[in-house]
Amino acid sequence: MQRQCLECGDKLIGRVDKKFCSDACRNTYNNRLNKDSKNLVRNVNNRLRKNYRILEQLNPNQKTKVSRSKLIEKGFDFNYITTLYTTKVGKTYYFVYDQGYLPLEDDYFALVKREN
Template sequence: MRFYKKCLYCQEELVGRTDKKFCDPQCKSAYQYKQAKEQPERFYDRVNNQLKLNRKILKEYNKGGKTTVRSSIIINEGFNPKFFTHYWKNKKGDVYLFVFEYGFLKIQEHKVKKYVLIKWQTYMENQNLS
């Protein structure tokens, strides 16, 4: 007795083992990709994607190691200051938030909101985080 089953992705008739679900690895991969896309985005993925975007934006605007940029510019690019990986407090008491090796500090100059952007330095590792 022969069972006729169809590929879960392309609906072609399957030949071979009785428990076979896909006609080839490409159909299996495409089916799994389609299933994953239909699932709601996981919390981990949302956070990870925002961290990646924040890092990319900070890197793009901080080519020299330290710079100041209007907050509206990077916010419009998709930067979200609520997503960061760690912080560093300098001797003056300013707390820089970091997205991996790129840090930012929110300031206000002449009634304009800005961010001071810096890059992580080795001397920062030796100071206590408090």
């Protein structure tokens, strides 16, 4: 019985357990196989990365005050965070990795960077 590449159907030469004729066929096959299941994770990670870059850009001194409109103008999405931190006083900080924000009065936010 002649073995064929799972992606392109070409004849396989070499090892008995070989499934693909080339790295390109192996990559194409696996990318197609994982495309749908990984799409949600990829989109969430892209959103978190964008939020992180925005907070990092607006907070160069590790503690800043910024308006909601400035964050939205840059494309910040308040639905994507990685951690919540509540202080003893009851204030809740929202973090995207080590960059965070605390809602203040009048649609302003205190931007902070968590120390390791």
